Amino acid sequence: MSPKTLYDKIWDAHLVHEDEDGTSLLYIDRHLVHEVTSPQAFEGLRMAGRKVHAPDKTIAVPDHNVPTTPDRVEGIKNEESRIQLEALDKNATEFGLNYYPVTDIRQGIVHIVGPEQGWTLPGMTVVCGDSHTATHGAFGALAHGIGTSEVEHVLATQTLIQSKSKNMKVEITGKLQPGVTAKDITLAVIGVTGTAGGTGHVIEYTGEAIRSLSMEGRMTVCNMAIEGGARAGLIAPDETTFEYIKGRPHAPKGAQWEQALAWWKTLFSDDDAHWDKVITLKAEDIAPCVTWGTSPEDVLPITGSVPAPESFSGGKVEAAKRALDYMGLEAGTPLSEIEIDTVFIGSCTNGRIEDLRAAAEILKGRKVKDGIRAMVVPGSGLVRAQAEEEGLSEIFEQAGFEWRLAGCSMCLAMNPDQLAPGERCAATSNRNFEGRQGRGGRTHLMSPQMAAAAAVTGRLTDVRDLMAPVAEPA
Amino acid sequence: MEKFEKLTGVAAPLPVINVDTDMIIPKQFLKTIKREGLGVNLFDEMRYDDNGNEVPDFVLNKPQYRNAEILVAGDNFGCGSSREHAPWAIKDFGIRCIIAPSYADIFYNNCFKNGILPIIMPQEEVDALMKDAEKGSNARITVDLETQTVTSSDGEVFKFEMDPFRKHCLLEGLDDIGLTMNRSDEIASFESRAATERPWV
Ligand code: SF4
Numbered sequence: 093m094s095p096k097t098l099y100d101k102i103w104d105a106h107l108v109h110e111d112e113d114g115t116s117l118l119y120i121d122r123h124l125v126h127e128v129t130s131p132q133a134f135e136g137l138r139m140a141g142r143k144v145h146a147p148d149k150t151i152a153v154p155d156h157n158v159p160t161t162p163d164r165v166e167g168i169k170n171e172e173s174r175i176q177l178e179a180l181d182k183n184a185t186e187f188g189l190n191y192y193p194v195t196d197i198r199q200g201i202v203h204i205v206g207p208e209q210g211w212t213l214p215g216m217t218v219v220c221g222d223s224h225t226a227t228h229g230a231f232g233a234l235a236h237g238i239g240t241s242e243v244e245h246v247l248a249t250q251t252l253i254q255s256k257s258k259n260m261k262v263e264i265t266g267k268l269q270p271g272v273t274a275k276d277i278t279l280a281v282i283g284v285t286g287t288a289g290g291t292g293h294v295i296e297y298t299g300e301a302i303r304s305l306s307m308e309g310r311m312t313v314c315n316m317a318i319e320g321g322a323r324a325g326l327i328a329p330d331e332t333t334f335e336y337i338k339g340r341p342h343a344p345k346g347a348q349w350e351q352a353l354a355w356w357k358t359l360f361s362d363d364d365a366h367w368d369k370v371i372t373l374k375a376e377d378i379a380p381c382v383t384w385g386t387s388p389e390d391v392l393p394i395t396g397s398v399p400a401p402e403s404f405s406g407g408k409v410e411a412a413k414r415a416l417d418y419m420g421l422e423a424g425t426p427l428s429e430i431e432i433d434t435v436f437i438g439s440c441t442n443g444r445i446e447d448l449r450a451a452a453e454i455l456k457g458r459k460v461k462d463g464i465r466a467m468v469v470p471g472s473g474l475v476r477a478q479a480e481e482e483g484l485s486e487i488f489e490q491a492g493f494e495w496r497l498a499g500c501s502m503c504l505a506m507n508p509d510q511l512a513p514g515e516r517c518a519a520t521s522n523r524n525f526e527g528r529q530g531r532g533g534r535t536h537l538m539s540p541q542m543a544a545a546a547a548v549t550g551r552l553t554d555v556r557d558l559m560a561p562v563a564e565p566a
Numbered sequence: 567m568e569k570f571e572k573l574t575g576v577a578a579p580l581p582v583i584n585v586d587t588d589m590i591i592p593k594q595f596l597k598t599i600k601r602e603g604l605g606v607n608l609f610d611e612m613r614y615d616d617n618g619n620e621v622p623d624f625v626l627n628k629p630q631y632r633n634a635e636i637l638v639a640g641d642n643f644g645c646g647s648s649r650e651h652a653p654w655a656i657k658d659f660g661i662r663c664i665i666a667p668s669y670a671d672i673f674y675n676n677c678f679k680n681g682i683l684p685i686i687m688p689q690e691e692v693d694a695l696m697k698d699a700e701k702g703s704n705a706r707i708t709v710d711l712e713t714q715t716v717t718s719s720d721g722e723v724f725k726f727e728m729d730p731f732r733k734h735c736l737l738e739g740l741d742d743i744g745l746t747m748n749r750s751d752e753i754a755s756f757e758s759r760a761a762t763e764r765p766w767v
Pocket of ligand 1: 155156201202203222224439440441499500503504521522
């Protein structure tokens with residue numbers, strides 16, 4: 093048998109049909125659904141008199157639109173948001189889907205809920221009407237975002253029409269330095285490849301630094317595969333993966349666990365498998381990163397300065413000019429001198445328990461700088477509960493952070509959590525596009541600990557400066 | 567789905583790279599549960615100022631491009647989110663064809679589901695068509711899917727590549743779901759095989 097990549101193996105295991113020209117019908121094991129990209133799909137289904145083919149493989153949770161303030165239990169004020177949530181409620185109930193409504197403690201960001209509940213397992217195909225579905229690739233599942241027409245297609249048939257992507261390997265050798273995280277790995281990779289570098293590819297992340305990451309960290313890395321243009325990101329499952337999955341509500345049990353494990357252990361890229369593209373980075377060379385512009389590829393180590401547009405070439409010169417103008421930044425300014433007024437910790441990139449622990453570690457005994465609005469939005473109700481149990485919420489609140497309910501929140505600002513024009517935010521989310529966090533809002537992407545450090549100093553800050561053993565409050 | 571065969575129309579030039587889906591249709595317009603009506607908010611933040619007035623310099627606000635049916639754009643068009651609201655807004659505005667050097671994956675896919683033709687061309691050819699588009703409403707470009715050609719206003723013909731399956735679906739206006747449902751036997755036999763091989767799924 094010819095050597096295969098992990099992607100090849102998962103692909104082959106899900107092939108229902110293949111045309112001569114390579115157009116394929118792939119079976120979908122898990123379909124995640126949220127309120128924003130699904131209403132039109134369900135409407136289409138009804139209009140055509142079709143049913144949901146596999147409701148037991150379909151998981152619905154509202155996240156994008158939900159307010160994250162405690163008063164949300166009293167009902168959602170924004171009428172359009174409320175209508176979308178009601179539509180999801182109706183669709184999930186009528187079609188008999190696995191459903192976690194706003195009132196359920198397990199509710200949260202769909203990409204956090206899936207793994208948490210054991211819906212996401214190695215070797216699966218996972219899709220969702222959301223580009224950050226790539227997150228689930230951390231389990232060695234082929235996971236990617238789809239549009240609403242495809243949502244309808246999966247609902248109706250539990251399959252997706254696909255053509256095969258190319259294979260790309262991103263290897264991170266060696267060990268991460270203190271203060272450097274999974275977020276910095278994924279930002280650094282995009283800094284190298286650009287936002288289109290992965291287009292047409294599925295990325296597999298390998299190497300010592302990746303293997304040393306927890307599942308939370310691996311999810312952060314795969315989450316942003318899409319920001320590098322890739323269709324999906326993958327990490328081969330190993331003991332860390334199995335350990336995380338074992339005992340989760342929808343993970344296999346007993347004899348099925350053993351059967352599953354035996355197959356999962358075959359899910360790796362063969363030694364001599366063919367790669368269309370290979371990128372290697374040394375973990376030791378990665379520093380804590382921040383973005384300066386309006387594309388995730390506009391990323392630099394925090395020790396750097398705002399670049400001059402002329403230092404780029406091609407269309408990027410104009411794009412960088414436009415970005416600096418939008419961001420209100422001057423070329424040459426050291427990144428660590430950029431003052432911020434808002435801090436957002438959360439999102440499917442960095443809203444998991446480990447992220448909150450890391451941020452709290454920096455905030456312990458410290459205060460958010462005067463005048464800065466800072467909020468933590470846990471990725472799910474269960475993350476929130478655990479953080480409260482571990483005393484993290486107390487650390488956040490004592491430091492001056494708002495402690496919110498679970499949802500997407502200021503990652504995309506569809507709910508009331510938004511930046512005002514000109515406001516500048518240190519954010520742990522994944523997109524710094526123009527207007528992403530509110531019209532005219534300016535976003536700098538970074539890790540949770542870097543965001544915590546920025547909250548303390550009021551400017552973009554090298555977290556390593558706060559990591560010295562002098563933790564006395566100023 | 568609406569067919570796409572041949573189109574002759576005004577092309578709007580948008581020489582910007584990495585045009586993301588937040589630019590195409592900002593999230594406040596994703597709260598709809600319909601597919602229609604998004605055209606007025608296409609490129610909302612570039613097209614209107616903070617008070618909701620039109621920005622006269624923005625290409626689609628210029629008189630000669632108000633009825634544009636083709637968009638010529640920069641590299642990596644449609645990057646960002648999976649929102650199909652982006653192609654819905656483009657289509658609702660009246661644009662049926664985009665010409666760019668490259669697209670983000672999901673956006674590219676989404677176009678075909680909505681009868682929009684996204685054409686990929688080398689940078690130099692896009693540059694040439696961008697120049698042509700800049701001539702305004704007298705310069706009408708012709709796109710022919712059958713022959714896979716774009717003809718500029720002065721008669722220059724450019725060929726483009728296209729996946730045969732997608733071309734076929736677009737030319738015929740085929741509904742993917744209907745096509746797949748014709749394979750329900752194959753899906754059923756896959757499912758029974760999977761039920762023994764991977765019963766935990
Ligand atoms: S947290 Fe942000 S990126 Fe993640 S699913 Fe929600 S909106 Fe999308």
